[in-house]
Amino acid sequence: MSTRHDITLTVNGERVTRLVEARRHLIDFLRLDLGLTGSHAGCEHGVCGACTVRVDGEIVRGCLVLAASLDGAEVTTIEGLSDSGEVADLQDAFVARNAAQCGFCTPGMVMAAADILRHHPDATRAEIREHLSGNYCRCTGYQAIVDAVESTLTARKEGVR
């Protein structure tokens, strides 16, 4: 059926070792093998962004990455990102602005938005919309999400001053 591979990697700061099938995707590895159910499988073909996680500092689609390729990698999921407090202000803004409705896209959306906060602190509204275009939301119509990211960027800039 499928060959198996031994991998050792860091997930949310914890070292884990598992034997995984070659066909095991990262999103299934996280959800099924590690019980990290905060990341979601929405389309399993790399379009919707619900499985967005961070690998070695960059956001990736968990459904397009094979777990077997991640020996030695550093993975951060929504659980780890939340625990670290890195985006507590962004998450508060999501709550205040009602930028999550059903919440299924939200962890991936927060991961993608965290990427804006890290790499594009001066992003305009249009650039926020562009950056989040790989993350589908069927509930909100996006405006509240863009508002939450924009207000967080603004608050961080004001905090720096």
Add this chain to the structure above:
Amino acid sequence: MNDMPTPASIGLSREDLPNSYIGRSVPRPNVPKLVQGRATYTDDVAVPRLVHAAFLRSPHAHARIVAIDTAAAAKVPGVVRVFTGADLAKVCDPWVATLEHLKGMKSAPQYPLPLERATWQGEPVVAVVADSRAAAEDGVAALAVEWEPLAAQLDMETALDPGAVVIHPALGDNLVFTRTAEKGDVAAAFASAHKVVEATFVTGRHTGVTLEARSILADYNRAEGTLTVHHSTQAPHMMQGVFAKQLRMEEGAVRVICKDVGGSFGIKVHVYPDEVAVAAMARIMGRPVKFVADRFESFVSDIHARDHRIKGRIAVDAEGKILGFDIDDRTGIGPYSVYPRTSAIEGNQVVNLCGGPYDFANYRCTTTVVFQNKTPTCQYRAVGHPIATAVTEGLVDLAAEALGMDPIEIRRRNLIRDDAYPYTSPPGMRFEGLSHHAALAKLLEMVPVERIRADQAEQRRRGVHRGLGFASFIELTNPSPFMYGIGGARISAQDGATVRMDPDGSVVVLSGVTEQGQGTDGILRQIVAHGVGVPVERVKVITGDTQTTPYGGGTWACRGAGIGGEAALQSAIALKQQILQVAGTMLQAAPGSLDIVMGEVVERETGRARMPLGELGRIVYFRGDTLPKDLARELVQTRHFITKEYPFAFTNGIQASWVEVDVETGIVKLLEHWCVEDCGRVINPLLVDEQVRGGIVQGLGGALYEHCVYDEQGNLLTTTMADYLVPMSAEMPEMHVGHVETPTNESLLGAKGAGEAGTAGAPAALMNAINDALRPLGARVTEQPFTPARILAALGRI
């Protein structure tokens, strides 16, 4: 509230009364867990001995199942068992989705897995159960099914023709349902009209694309004789009844648990054969079975909707007064009417809703609902409304064009007057109170029409084509049993709430309505906090469990706030009275002289604090010996609510869309969008606005991008998210939302529904905006989705 004091009614701002939560933008209590990835969707539920199901689905639109060879599949490592339709029929009865009040409606018995024929591409035919989903899919790949492909009836237009393939021969033909509503003298009205204009409209077949696919985990416990179903659903109690009936069990032996739901939009309020199959397999195997649709399965097996062709005519006099509408609707619904709501409701809604915002005398509308070999269709967000609104508002704009009249002016002349209520529409819809003119006035405060028209003229000189479109609409909410119950369906129009106070003075509400992201939990918390008199933080909301919540219909047709919210309010008020009875005894005061404010019993007159609820709870629960023997001290109350005077609480609103059409590429750019809606009492403006915005975007999606496209053999071509396009953030406009509040008098709360207004009006506003842009070029589009190809074709460029 209608006769309860609100801050506004006694001249205070909303912030002045600390626990007056009605009308305040309180954040939802369940969002923190959503943003931290700590929600529990059905796929996240872990139980011991779980096995996973995968389905072999028909590769043909119509085919006879000659033989199924399961031998190789059964040998695949990890595979536990294989089930065919015959296996499941031993424990599971078929269902027929008709409603008695839809006269003459017919459909065929549907089994969880078909016994003889597959009737759409994607229909589940064989199930494989294995120790992992991957192994189950390996098993499906090893199945050998011999098919005899049959001629398929795909085109709804020819479904009733003499040469049509009759999908269910026992029914005689492919006609599911037809209804004509007629009022006044249509022929005379059209004969005497100053102008008659007509057009054919098409609304594209599309689907809900809940980001969380349909999910179910069913566990039959032989020792207890109970079936526990974790289900991503909008209607747990309805599904409890369905599973019990189909599996020949007592309702009380079935428990449906519905934790977090990743989007529903009407997709998750229907009975799906693969989900019933999972319950049947769990029943047979005596262990938990899980099925989560993958995206391909979602596209081919979630209900589709809105597959309509509508021919419409409008007659107007020289002053622009609408004399009548004459409309013919046809819709193809797939090979089965979907249980238990049926697939005839959408067409029936078109008949009920066309012309809805307007005052006119002559009306004829026919819907003809037919079978075809495509994925079944059924109710999706704003059922029938986007279709009726597109036809109505498209025709009104055409009439204005023919008269040389401004589209705002023709609406102003024809919208039902705000003082005309109660009002009965030509197809018989009863309106308690609407606010079309107030909504139009509010919209015109928000939309800078003069600036936009000036910009439009300026841009046209530069060869840039922009357009502004309007769409008034009505929306059916708070349905009574007239929607489904009178037709024999066990779909509850009433809903219940139990509110209790625990020893620490905190309050718990258990409700029969459910949460899929709308904010049900949030508004129930606010309503109960308001009704009892405690801070919102002291209220916990429990929904989604048939074993613990009062019986109710769940969340659909915009009933959560209006029905479930009212039940919660009545319970909360009753609990408050009960608490004050006890407090009066403890404090030796008349209960009427006391009040509860922010979790504290106070003197009503002075506001002086007398006793925190936690102290009252301590005495009631732990020192009941100190209270009079005959004192009723049950700090729990249950109330159920159902509307009584009107079959539906209609809402209304108007939208405007401002777009730019690239006439070289046919691409529509959404510049800005506005919506004013009247959902009665607004409980939480933040949540209502976001419901409206999300609804608008779903409407825009169906009008611009979303389309279930079939090939000539009946294969669905749009089965990935790369093929089936949904709106993305970069394409969506900034949306402005305004409100008029006309509370319903059916309830204390006065709330009507708000979740479908955006979807109801957005496609029509967009269509009118595109056509406003194209008008100088002599082009017009009426076929959704308005793809670049269709726009270029309308322009004669391809």
